[in-house]
Amino acid sequence: xxxxxxxxxxxxxxxxxxxxxxxxxxxxxxxxxxxxxxxxxxxxxxxxxxxxxxxxxxxxxxxxxxxxxxxxxxxxxxxxxxxxxxxxxxxxxxxxxxxxxxxxxxxxxxxxxxxxxxxxxxxxxxxxxxxxxxxxxxxxxxxxxxxxxxxxxxxxxxxxxxxxxxxxxxx
Amino acid sequence: xxxxxxxxxxxxxxxxxxxxxxxxxxxxxxxxxxxxxxxxxxxxxxxxxxxxxxxxxxxxxxxxxxxxxxxxxxxxxxxxxxxxxxxxxxxxxxxxxxxxxxxxxxxxxxxxxxxxxxxxxxxxxxxxxxxxxxxxxxxxxxxxxxxxxxxxxxxxxxxxxxxxxxxxxxxxxxxxxxxxxxxxxxxxxxxxxxxxxxxxxxxxxxxxxxxxxxxxxxxxxxxxxxxxxxxxxxxxxxxxxxxxxxxxxxxxxxxxxxxxxxxxxxxxxxxxxxxxxxxxxxxxxxxxxxxxxxxxxxxxxxxxxxxxxxxxxxxxxxxxxxxxxxxxxxxxxxxxxxxxxxxxxxxxxxxxxxxxxxxxxxxxxxxxxxxxxxxxxxxxxxxxxxxxxxxxxxxxxxxxxxxxxxxxxxxxxxxxxxxxxxxxxxxxxxxxxxxxxxxxxxxxxxxxxxxxxxxxxxxxxxxxxxxxxxxxxxxxxxxxxx
Numbered sequence: 091x092x093x094x095x096x097x098x099x100x101x102x103x104x105x106x107x108x109x110x111x112x113x114x115x116x117x118x119x120x121x122x123x124x125x126x127x128x129x130x131x132x133x134x135x136x137x138x139x140x141x142x143x144x145x146x147x148x149x150x151x152x153x154x155x156x157x158x159x160x161x162x163x164x165x166x167x168x169x170x171x172x173x174x175x176x177x178x179x180x181x182x183x184x185x186x187x188x189x190x191x192x193x194x195x196x197x198x199x200x201x202x203x204x205x206x207x208x209x210x211x212x213x214x215x216x217x218x219x220x221x222x223x224x225x226x227x228x229x230x231x232x233x234x235x236x237x238x239x240x241x242x243x244x245x246x247x248x249x250x251x252x253x254x255x256x257x258x259x260x261x
Numbered sequence: 262x263x264x265x266x267x268x269x270x271x272x273x274x275x276x277x278x279x280x281x282x283x284x285x286x287x288x289x290x291x292x293x294x295x296x297x298x299x300x301x302x303x304x305x306x307x308x309x310x311x312x313x314x315x316x317x318x319x320x321x322x323x324x325x326x327x328x329x330x331x332x333x334x335x336x337x338x339x340x341x342x343x344x345x346x347x348x349x350x351x352x353x354x355x356x357x358x359x360x361x362x363x364x365x366x367x368x369x370x371x372x373x374x375x376x377x378x379x380x381x382x383x384x385x386x387x388x389x390x391x392x393x394x395x396x397x398x399x400x401x402x403x404x405x406x407x408x409x410x411x412x413x414x415x416x417x418x419x420x421x422x423x424x425x426x427x428x429x430x431x432x433x434x435x436x437x438x439x440x441x442x443x444x445x446x447x448x449x450x451x452x453x454x455x456x457x458x459x460x461x462x463x464x465x466x467x468x469x470x471x472x473x474x475x476x477x478x479x480x481x482x483x484x485x486x487x488x489x490x491x492x493x494x495x496x497x498x499x500x501x502x503x504x505x506x507x508x509x510x511x512x513x514x515x516x517x518x519x520x521x522x523x524x525x526x527x528x529x530x531x532x533x534x535x536x537x538x539x540x541x542x543x544x545x546x547x548x549x550x551x552x553x554x555x556x557x558x559x560x561x562x563x564x565x566x567x568x569x570x571x572x573x574x575x576x577x578x579x580x581x582x583x584x585x586x587x588x589x590x591x592x593x594x595x596x597x598x599x600x601x602x603x604x605x606x607x608x609x610x611x612x613x614x615x616x617x618x619x620x621x622x623x624x625x626x627x628x629x630x631x632x633x634x635x636x637x638x639x640x641x642x643x644x645x646x647x648x649x650x651x652x653x654x655x656x657x658x659x660x661x662x663x664x665x666x667x668x669x670x671x672x673x674x675x676x677x678x679x680x681x682x683x684x685x686x687x688x689x690x691x692x693x694x695x696x697x698x699x700x701x702x703x704x705x706x707x708x709x710x711x712x713x714x715x716x717x718x719x720x721x722x723x724x725x726x727x728x729x730x731x732x733x734x735x736x737x738x739x740x741x742x743x
Contacts, residue, residue, distance in 0.1 A: 102708075122474035125280055126445070126705040132478045140482040146490075164405065164414035173418055186423035186501050189493075190430040197434045197490045201441060204483045205468065208476040214469030216448065223472035224449040226280030 091260045093234040094120045095241070096219070097248035098227045098255045102128045105228040108251035109134035115243060118233040120261050123223035142207075146200040153195030158188045219259050227254075231261060272710035273367055276550040280704050287446075287698045288453055290546050295693060298545060303693075306685035313679010316672050317392055325395045327672045331665045334655040337648075338673040339393040340505075342680060344647040345530070346386035347428065347502055348523075350435070351495055352531025353379025355563075357438060358491035361484070366709060367559055369702040370551045373446075374542065374691075375535050376439040381687040382534070383432045385680040390424075392676065420504040427501040434494055438487050441480075444470050445701040499527040506650070512593040513654035516581075522574035526643060529567035529613070532560055533639035540633045542692060551698050554627050561626035564639070568617035571646075575614065589659060597653045601666060605649045612642020 099105040105122060109131060112119055119135050122128075158181075165171070166178040176183075205211070223229050232244055248256050278286075295303075320327045330337060353375040360368040391397045402408075403425045405415050415422050448470035451463035470476070500520035507519040536557065543552040582594035598606050616638050619625045626632065657664050691697070 123472040124474055124477060125284075125449075125472060126701040127477040127481050128474070129705075131474055135474065137475065137478050140479045142479060142482045143486060146486045150490075160405070161417045165417050169411055169413055171416060173416065176418060180418060183418040186497065186504075187417055187426045189497055190423075190426040193490050193494050193497075194430040194433060197487060198437060200483060200486055201437050204441075204479055208473075208479055210444070210468035210470060210476070212468055213465050215464060216451075216467070216469050216471040220471045220473075221452045224445070224452045224470070225284045229472075 092120065094231040094259055094261045095234050095244050095248075096229050096231045096257045096259055097251075097253035098222065098229050098257075099251065100226075100228070100254055102131075102228060104251045104253070105230050106130055106134050108230050108247060108253070111247055111251065112230070112232055112244075115247065117235065117240075117244060117247075120231040120233050122231065123220040123227075123229040125223060125226055125228070128228070142200055142204060145203045146196045149199035150192045150196030154188050154192035157191035158184055161187060217261075219257070231259075234258065271555065273370070273553075273555075273706045274551055274703060275553050278550065278707065280707065283700060283703055283707065284449055284453070286547075286550075287696050287700050287703075288450055290692070291450060291694060291696065292453070299689065299693060303686065303689045306682050306689055309678050309682025310686050311679075311682070312675050313682050316675035316679055320392070320672050320676070321395075321397060325393075327670060329668050329670045329673060331667065333658055333663045333665050334652060334667040336655065337652050337667050338669045338677065339389045341644065341648045341651055342677050343386050343389035343393075344502060344523075344651075345644045346382045346389070346680065346684075348499065348527035348530045348643065348647075349534045350379040350382035350386065350431070350531060351499060351524070351527035352535045353377070353382075354431075354435060354438075354491050354495040355528050355531065356535070357442070358488040358495065361488045362492060365559075366706045367556055369699055369706050370548075370553075370556055371535065371539060371560075372702070373439075373442065373699040374539065374697050375531075376435065376442065377691045377695075378534065378538060378688065379435050379531075380432070380439060381684050381691075382531075383428065383435060384687070385684050387428055387432060388680065388683075390428075420501070420508045423501045424505055427498045431494060431498045434487070434491055438491060441483065441487065442699060442702075443695065444468065445472070445480075446696045446699060448472070449700050450696060496524055499523045511654050511658065512582075512587070512589040513597065513650065516578065518574055518577060518581075522571070522578070525567050525570035525574065526613075526646060529564060529571055530639065530643035532564045532567065533636040533643070536560055536564070536632060536636040537640060538688065540629055540636070542697065546692065546697065548698060551703065554629065557629055557632055558623070558626045561620045561632060564636075565617055565620040568614060568620070568639075572614035575610065593654060593657065596657050597649060600653065600657065602649055602653050602656070605645050606653075609642050609645040609649055612638045613646060616642075 097108060099108065102124070105124065106128065109119060109122065113134070113136055122131060122135060124131065161184045162179060162181075165184075170178040172178075220229055230248075235241055235244065245256055274283075276282075328338065353372075356368050356375040357372045357379075361372075391400050394400060403415065403422070405417075444467060447463055447467035451460060451467050454460040454463055500523065503519035503523035506514035507516060509515060539552055539560075540557070543549055579594050579598070582590045585591065597603075616635060619631075619635065652667050656667055
């Protein structure tokens with residue numbers, strides 16, 4: 091649990107400005123809560139690009155290699171069937187299923203990875219504090235500085251960017 | 262001299278709406294009682310579904326002799342319906358994935374319902390091959406699972422096996438894509454719901470989404486990845502469906518043009534179905550500000566483009582057949598246009614190629630009633646396209662002694678009606694219980710073409726500074742919303 095100061099804003103410009111200014115002041119941004127994916131807020135918050143594409147790529151590769159090997163084994167090694175005299179190991183015929191399994195594994199796997207990474211789990215309760223963020227409120231949660239002097243910097247910063255409301259909470 | 266610049270882009274959402282207005286207007290239909298009109302439509306759809314269930318029960322318990330198939334026509338109604346429905350599904354993925362990659366922001370108003378339509382259409386499509394097996398309880402034999410027959414594996418060289426994998430993957434990926442898109446909106450509906458079972462259910466399925474931007478940041482990446490995967494997938498699915506035909510040796514089926522021809526036809530028919538549903542839904546559910554004439558105009562252009570592709574495919578198919586030295590090929594195409602099913606060919610050319618040419622006219626594209634009527638014609642035309650392709654080739658094969666005509670039985674017609682019942686039942690339930698417009702995505706494009714407020718921070722000098730004056734304690738059990 092860390093103590094945070096939460097400013098709520100009415101528009102994306104204000105939260106963008108506040109997030110940029112907070113980082114310039116050396117304040118630590120715990121998180122932001124927004125009704126939609128505000129463009130540029132990731133840069134303003136200094137978030138690194140997600141590593142999900144690697145998960146997706148790895149799983150896709152795994153699916154494709156596994157399925158290609160399986161088809162080859164099933165069709166040419168384990169129980170070869172003679173279909174119209176076609177070669178048992180006709181690789182072009184394996185392309186469609188290999189592609190489908192690659193997409194299936196990469197797609198379902200990356201969603202699962204996303205849900206686990208973001209800890210979005212069935213039945214998990216959302217914090218009531220941020221309820222407005224699913225409607226029309228933009229919330230910026232800054233870690234509460236140790237020094238009381240810096241706390242005034244935070245509330246001043248929130249006010250400078252037209253914060254509608256400021257609250258203190260635990261995250 | 263002051264210069265006035267016109268806004269670079271037109272607003273995507275009509276009516277000067279705030280973020281809260283969007284939430285309110287999209288969620289309102291879910292929170293009030295069902296209207297009489299909804300009940301009427303729902304009961305009608307449910308009756309059709311019941312008819313279909315009865316027909317399927319009868320044909321499964323009696324046997325596939327209840328169909329009008331004969332010795333040379335082994336595929337007809339079932340496979341026509343299968344291809345028809347799978348094609349309908351393609352528009353949803355086009356809108357959700359391909360237009361997303363092309364940064365067509367107008368897609369946000371229609372993508373949710375088009376994706377839902379995809380899922381329901383693929384469900385309908387998937388049922389037909391299962392029914393067609395005759396022994397549907399053995400459908401799991403399609404899976405490559407260890408078994409007591411050897412283990413004898415399924416034949417991975419067969420286009421029908423490819424098809425099974427393509428449809429299954431398409432269904433699962435579409436469903437996942439749709440659910441991921443729904444997550445933020447389910448949270449929005451949850452936060453508006455009164456305490457009770459509905460709220461608990463929504464809390465369960467929204468997975469604790471709270472609008473965290475760290476989550477949003479990853480969500481954007483995830484959405485892009487899924488769009489990137491779904492785009493080649495949607496092209497592969499109908500290509501593989503077309504290979505069910507193209508890998509056979511039958512004249513009229515054995516052509517290399519089939520994959521692109523089928524994909525263009527699928528998007529064409531799917532867009533027509535989107536228009537059929539959206540034009541009614543926007544009126545009945547008062548979503549005119551979200552699904553505007555501009556959206557219909559844009560979709561009309563896609564319909565026109567794909568109609569021309571389909572028309573080109575018809576022409577090339579006929580041209581190559583007549584030019585070929587193969588008499589069977591020549592006969593098949595002349596028979597298709599002038600034989601016993603010539604009327605079906607006439608319907609398909611009229612509805613799919615000739616009538617959509619009206620969409621060149623801007624006045625036609627923006628006339629919603631006219632576009633709706635046209636969309637019905639296209640739905641009919643595309644069903645006939647599949648029927649004509651499948652049946653004419655089978656009715657007249659290489660040996661004139663085995664020629665036979667095909668006519669559907671009442672059981673087959675009832676099954677088709679039942680699939681429409683299933684589709685509309687699912688769609689009506691969707692309209693009633695889930696947000697039909699992607700709320701979070703609409704909020705993201707709400708400001709396009711409009712002035713935003715000033716970005717500059719307030720003048721620090723005028724701010725009455727007192728360290729914690731504005732800070733109030735909050736114990737986390739009440740909303741922050743002002």
